[in-house]
Each structure stands twice: as structure tokens, then as C-alpha cells.
Amino acid sequence: MKKKVLTVDDSRTIRNMLLVTLNNAGFETIQAEDGVEGLEVLEDANPDVIVTDINMPRLDGFGFIEGVRKNEKYRAIPILVLTTESDAEKKNRARQAGATGWIVKPFDPTKLIDAIERVTA
Amino acid sequence: MSYLAKNLTSGARELIAFRIGDQEFCVNIMSVREIRGWTPATPMPHAPSYVLGVINLRGAVLPIIDLSARLGMKPAEPTVRHVIIVTQVKSKIVGLLVEAVSDILTIRDEDIQPTPDMTSEFERTFARGVLAIEKRMICLIELEAVFPQTESEAA
Amino acid sequence: MDMNEIKEIFFQECEEQLAELESGLLRLNDGDRDPETVNAVFRAVHSIKGGAGAFALDDLVSFAHVFETTLDCVRSNKLEPTQDVLKVMLKSADVLADLTNVARDGGSVDQARSAQLIRELEALAKGEAPPAAEAPAPKAAAPKAASAPKPAPVAAAAAPNDEGFVPVAFSFDDFGGEEEAMIEHPAYEVVFKPKSELYTKGNEATLLLRDLSRLGEMSIHCNMDSLPPLDQMDPEAAYFSWKVSIRTDKGEDAIRSVFEFAEWDCELDVIAADAGEGADGETEELPMQPVPFDLSALDEEPHAPLGVVEEEEQIAAAQEAVTAAQTASNVVQMAANTSRAAAAEKGAAAAAAAQNNAQQASAAGQTIRVDLDRVDRLINLVGELVINQAMLSQSVIENDSNGVSSINMGLEELQQLTREIQDSVMAIRAQPVKPVFQRMARTVREIADITGKSVRLVTEGENTEVDKTVIDKLAEPLTHMIRNAVDHGLEMPEKRLAAGKSAEGTVKLTAKHRSGRIVIELSDDGAGINREKVRQKAIDNDLIAADANLSDEEIDNLIFHAGFSTADKVSDLSGRGVGMDVVKRSIQALGGRINISSKPGQGSVFTMSLPLTLAVLDGMVVTVAGQTLVVPLTAIVETLQPDAAAIHSFGATQRLISIRNSFCPLVDVGRILNFRATQANPVEGVALLVESEGGGQRALMVDAIQGQRQVVIKSLEANYTHVPGIAAATILGDGRVALILDVDAVVAASRGQPLNLETSLAAAG
Structure with a gap:
């Protein structure tokens, strides 16, 4: 069975990069454009791992993570956050919201896949 | 298939020959999109006299050139027996009014003789060469020169 | 999809983000203080930076980074977006647009300008007034994003949280452990005690230990001393800790980086041990119960119990505990304690709010992106449909003189539908x-x-x-x-x-x-x-x-x-x-x-x-010298049937028509277009009163009016050339081409003014 990854990012560029990278690595990829959509598709997507951006319209990454963690079924799902450089403040807030780990942008395919492998069995 | 191969290897080409009055002319078949009967054209204001007007060709507006007048001969009086040769040069499509299509010729490049050394405007502008076929003389037309928009550039 | 296509998408997105950025800044400039406006502006720059980073567009990244940092100050209310601040930002938006264009199309940007703006942005972020243009000696024109100095206010605010989140360079490159077998690598003692938060954030001790095992040869001891009796056990609490002895040449940093994601949610000790001792941990004073730990099972069957405990009475408890440790991946339905229930309620409210937002957003309209060629093809086809429908109607009318057959009614409906389809298709191309x-x-x-x-x-x-x-x-x-x-x-x-x-x-x-x-x-x-x-x-x-x-x-x-x-x-x-x-x-x-x-x-x-569209137009179909012409309806003010008394000669050729006590020049369309040699008798025709661009009115003389209808505009230039006095062509119901009159050009020609009409007329005459 392919592992399912839900990606949440408002940038079309990043969404496409994630899609290509994850599909090439043999993941099944479901994509949402912001936190609200991410929560909406969560049940249907039934992902094994989530990769989310922080800065998004409507509902940002922090809110999205909190939303996922409040869902009985997904409260323990691994969530990786896409962050830039070493933005400590953001990483900290993401962790408080319940993020499992982070991927520093600009990500390269290896880093992304490694991080996912790291948090999934 | 064998025909195509022959075409490619021996430098042979196909031409469509047609009649205007008692003269025969031809153009490269590759430039011909279709041949259709005459339908009345909508006249264009301020057009050169050889432009008969425009017709509707499946949604496209197609100018019709009276080739006889264009070549400096007597203007045609179109009848239902006249035909329009729809030709294309680059992106433009133009219909040429002629009396009748007479032949499809397969020739080789060396069959084309240079136009006899004459100084008339017509020879220099429109004729690319002449062919002698079964005692007939057929003049190969330079299509691009016939098209109306190239006229101003040539002039 | 390959990288080049994604790059194309990136540049499209940049254009949208730049537009978003500029409109947001302009709204701020107008006094809009909605936090969402600031957020949207920030996001636009952030998005551009993120994408640019992926394509290694360093200049773009550097500039976007400095810009973003300053915007972040505005976002966190450390910088007031005054007019002066916004002036710098609007200029920065322009530079960002230039940098984007250069990244896409090549060329170069005004280095001095972008360097100056970087200085101004940095000064703003530091809470200073923007430096004057001649101020500091130009430093490296584009500082690397990562090395760009962090503005003081932000850094200060972030400081308390900073520790522990310094990014650590590490590599997953060599997971294989074969080459280590022969060499005695340094030994480390790793004590790892997860807190329950570790599991609630989706981390798993087992996975961390698996990753650790990839660094080298190791042995694991599980300490289950704090495991309470079954009836007192909280299935979501963390009761185990592990002591790992590992030999690796990757160093302590590599070991710590395995726990990078979990760092905050566990106690972690990494001690370099003497190569001789420590490997089996027996000298350790910690009361560790050794538990053989089969890591290979993990790879095959992730949810298998982790350990097997020898003492029989411990097996059940251990398995229970291990399951608890695994709640991270196994869904365990359970009664929530009160605080969790409260949190859940809050979550439901947030979700409801989010739902509301989503509904509002979808009410605002969902969009899809369609290739323009497809739309144009559709528009062309609908154009053909309109013409065909008109031709069909015409031939039915001609062959059905009583005109009341059911075919006729059907045709009317078809006409209505065709028109609606056409309007809808045209609307696709409409944009603000x-x-x-x-x-x-x-x-x-x-x-x-x-x-x-x-x-x-x-x-x-x-x-x-x-x-x-x-x-x-x-x-x-x-x-x-x-x-x-x-x-x-x-x-x-x-x-x-x-x-x-x-x-x-x-x-x-x-x-x-x-x-x-x-x-x-x-x-x-x-x-x-x-x-x-x-x-x-x-x-x-x-x-x-x-x-x-x-x-x-x-x-x-x-x-x-x-x-x-x-x-x-x-x-x-x-x-x-x-x-x-x-x-x-x-x-x-x-x-x-x-x-x-x-x-x-x-x-x-x-x-x-x-x-509104260049594809169709409402026209009046008229006859001029036996030809059918279309006059754009928008040009026509009114139509008149002139009587002889209203026509006055003026000068040699000019004629005027009197309309409600004013005189308006008559323009013979047939003459202007050279469709006839002599002027027509106005009394035998119809006058179309048109408004010309100069504001003055002219009466265009035509022979008769056939009716009004919408026509599909066809280019004359596609296969022919521009014709003076003619705007375009169309195809009427009988399948013939009709010309669309260029009213302004005809009026201008009647004044004996520009257009090469005069020369054409002279040549033709």
C-alpha cells in the first residue's frame, strides 16, 4: 500500500513541487490550498502523514495543526511543517500547536522524503 | 507510398494546371487547399480591380482574386462554370478565380525552363518558369506575387 | 510535469502575488488597517521567496527576505505602516516585480536602486528612519538571505524561544551500517525518556530508535520501572525510558539530530562513553531492566509489540504499555478527560468557524484555470453555431411561407438558446x-x-x-x-x-x-x-x-x-x-x-x-448600393426618413439635413466607400444619425434598413488587409460575407480628413 501524504500549501508552485516529488517517491498525494481546505479534506483523504505550510490565507498552519490534533482520529498523525531558514519563533509555535517535525524550505526532494520517512513507520 | 518515395527521391513535384482564356498556368499542388465552384463575392471598397471581393469559407473570410485581371489580362466575367482554387501562402489563404482546372502534372525540377528573356512586368513579377508538356506551354505562377498584400512590397 | 513547467507556474504565481502585494499596500496606504490585509501582503512576498528559493533565484530570495522581514515588523505591530513606510514598500514591490521579470526573461535590474531599497527596508525593520540615498557605503549589493542581519526588534522578541532550535546540519546519506562493522567507532550512551507530549505531537519513540540504529551498532535497554499497575495506567502517558549504547563515527551531533523533532518533548542525555566500558551498560548505576529489543521487526511490521519481557507477569503490562507508546500511530478511542473535552469543544467551535469561512469563500466564487486556447476555440465554435442557426432560420422562413409550423417555434427556441450560450461563453473571457x-x-x-x-x-x-x-x-x-x-x-x-x-x-x-x-x-x-x-x-x-x-x-x-x-x-x-x-x-x-x-x-x-468584447457586436443591417453592410448599433443615435424639405445644399457638394432646428452634414456611405459614382438621392434612402468621436453628429445616408441583429466579428486582416472605412467583416444568415462599417473612419473621410481614403479614392477615380 502506498503511503498517503496530505500537503497543505497556498503556493501553486510549492504544491506542484510537492506533488512531483512525492509522486516520484511513490507516495499517494492529496493536496489542499489552505488550512480550511486541509481540515475539510482530512477525513476523505485519510492520510498517513501531513506536510503543511505556515503562512496561508483563511486558516494558517498553526490553526490547521491545532485543528488536526483536535480530531480524535488524527490527533496523533505525524505533521511536518514547511518553514523557511531557522525561523525559531515559527518552529516553536508550530511545535506548540502540535507539529511533529519540520522541513526547511527551500526543500530538496531528498530532505523532504527523508523527513517523511523519519516520522512514518 | 511508392509515389511519395518517388517524389522525395527524384525531386519530382506535382502541379495543378488551369486555364485562363487560351493560356495555361500552373501552381504547386502543395499550396492548394481545395478547389470549389464560384459563389458570388462581397465587393470590397477601395480594393484593386482584380480583387473580386470576399467569400465565406466555412467561417473564414476569404478574398477572391481574378487571376486573369491580376496577370494583366482581360477581367473575368465569373459564371457558374468558373472555379476557385483555394491557395495558401504562409498564414494567408486566398481564392484564385480561373476558368477551369485542366490537369495535374508530375514533373521534375529540370523540366522547368527559365522564362524567355522578355522585359514585361508580368514575366518578372509572376512567372517562375515555363513547362513544355505535350506541345502545350504552361506557365508556372509565383503564388506569393499574386497575393494582394505582397503587391505593395513588390511595387 | 517537469521542473520547467513548475517554474512557469511559479512565474504565473509571482504575477498574481505581485498584484496582490501591490493592491494590499495601496489599501494600507489608504488607511486600511485590517490585519488580514497585512497578512496577505506578507504572504505574497513570502510565497515569492519560497518559490524563488526552490529555483535558486538568489537575488529574488535575498530581496524578498529583507522585504519580508520588514513586513513582519508591520505584521507584529512593531512598525507603523505610515505613508513614508508604505512609499518604501511600494517601491520595493516594484523592484520585486523587476527582479521577477529578470529571473524569467533575463536582463538586469537597477542594482543601485535595489541596494538602496534593501538599506531602507533594513533601516525600517530596525526602527530607524530610512537612510538617505547617499547614506552608507554600498555593501554587497544583494546580501545572502541566510546571512542578512536579523532586525533587532524581531530578534529580541524571538530570543527567549531561540535556544534549542538552531538548525543542525545532518545527513541521512549513509543509512547502511555495513562499513562500520570492522572498525571500533566511538561509543555513546544515550538516555532517552519521552514525555507524553512526544506522542501527542505524532512522534514515536520506536521510530526515533529506528533512526538511531541507522547510525551504528547499538544495544537498547528499556526501563519500565515507572509503569504503574494496570488500573492506574493512563494509556496516553509515557512510562518508558530507554538507554541505548551505540558505536558510531557520526558523532554526538548526529545522535542529537535524530531526536531533533522530539527534543522538547523528551529528556535526552548523550554521553561519550569510554570505548572499553559502557558498551553493555553494566557499569551504569541506573536501575535498568534490560529488554531485548528487536528492531528488525519494525521494518516488516510496524505495529508489532516492541519488546518481549521474560517474566511472565510483566508481559501483559509491558504490551499494554507498548501499545500506549504507540497511540501515536494506532487510533485509540477513549473517554476524554475534562480538560481534553474542553479543548475538543473549543476545537469544534474553531472548526465551525472555519467551516463558515469556507462557505463564505465558496460563496465568493470558485475558479478553475483554463487554457485560453480552449476558450477561444469554444468561442469560435459558438460563433459558427450562431451563423449556422441564422442560416437555418432563414432557409426555413424561405421555405415555409405560412410561418406558423412547429419548426418555426423550435427555431425560435434554438435562437434563444444559441444567444444564451454565446453570452455565457463570452463571459468566460471577461475579466476585471x-x-x-x-x-x-x-x-x-x-x-x-x-x-x-x-x-x-x-x-x-x-x-x-x-x-x-x-x-x-x-x-x-x-x-x-x-x-x-x-x-x-x-x-x-x-x-x-x-x-x-x-x-x-x-x-x-x-x-x-x-x-x-x-x-x-x-x-x-x-x-x-x-x-x-x-x-x-x-x-x-x-x-x-x-x-x-x-x-x-x-x-x-x-x-x-x-x-x-x-x-x-x-x-x-x-x-x-x-x-x-x-x-x-x-x-x-x-x-x-x-x-x-x-x-x-x-x-x-x-x-x-x-x-465589451471583440468577438460579437450588435449591428444594424443596411443596404448601400446593392451591398449589405452592418453598422454598429452603438454608433447610431437615431434613424430618420428625410423628406425633401429637410435637405439643404451647402457649397459645391456638401448637403446638410435639418434636424430639430440644427443642421447636420449628410454623408453618402455609398459614395465614400466608392460603391457608386454619384451621390444618391437622400429622399430615397434612410439617414442614420451617428455620434462621431469628435462629439459632432453626422447623418449617414444608406438606401434601406434590413434589420438589427448580433453579428460575429470576423477579421478581414487574417487573409486580406485593412480596408479603410471598414472595421471588420461578418457572415450573415445567407452565408454571405457582409462588411462592418467603421463609422468614425467614414465620418473622418467625409471631413476630407486623415485616413488614406483620399488617396484610395483618387486612385480609384
């Missing part, structure tokens, strides 16, 4: 004029900078929609007019103050729909047209006779004449070798009209009226 208006904001800023004038651009009706082709072709004439308005229209600040106006000039750009057309107005509150100067210039250039008697309106419209320029010195700005005549011609090429009205001392208003 907003992007063009936004581009004008930049033009205004630039020219205001160069001329030293203070200008405010006000826009209205940005969401007015018009066909994309019209929008695309509108930018150029509009840019020129805006330059003109600022350069020639507005006065210098001192002069404005002296005239009792505010120092800041206003240029207003509005769009609205009016009777099936889009009307765009560009007004300024400048000095207005200097009619004396324009008149003199026209006389000097032989455009008018020295004693010509012209109305104010006619003088104003002289500026649209070819080669006319009122600037005393040739201005590099509005000039650029392009006159208002070119503007007028590009508007006309779009089937539009342009007018100017000006009040001395109060400014000028340019009014452009353009068709």
Missing part, C-alpha cells in the same frame, strides 16, 4: 480591469518620482469586466495617457499651492459599464489644456488655418492629431516619440472612441468607450 489599473499605480509612482511631482492615484470600478483581449490591449495606451496626465496635466507642487490647490495632484482612473460598452475615464486636477498654446501649435504645424474658427472642444481634440505635442521641451517621459494620435489609434483599433474635455485651471478628463 483591475490588473491594468494596478499597473498604472506603478506608472504613476515612477513618473511622479522623475518629475518631482506629488501624485495620488485614485481608482474606481476596478472590478468592471471586459474581454481579456481588450484588457491586454488597454495597458499601453493607458500607460501613455497616465504619463501624459502627470507630466503635462499636473502642475509642480509650488504652482499648485499658488493656485490654491493641494500640493498633491490627483489622477483618477475609473471604469464602468454603460449601454453595453465599458467606459474608462482618466481625469486629473491639473491645469487643463492650454488652448492658446494648442491652437498656436496647430497653426504652426499647418493643422488648421490661422483664422480657423474652432470651438473649445475642437481645439482640445487637436491633441489627437498625428505628431502633435504641446510640451515646450521634448519630454523623455510622456513623449517617447509617441503622441496622443497613437493612443487614439490604438483605442480605435479596439473599436473604441476617445474624447477629451478640459476646464482651464481645473484639469482634463479623457473618456474612452470600448466594446
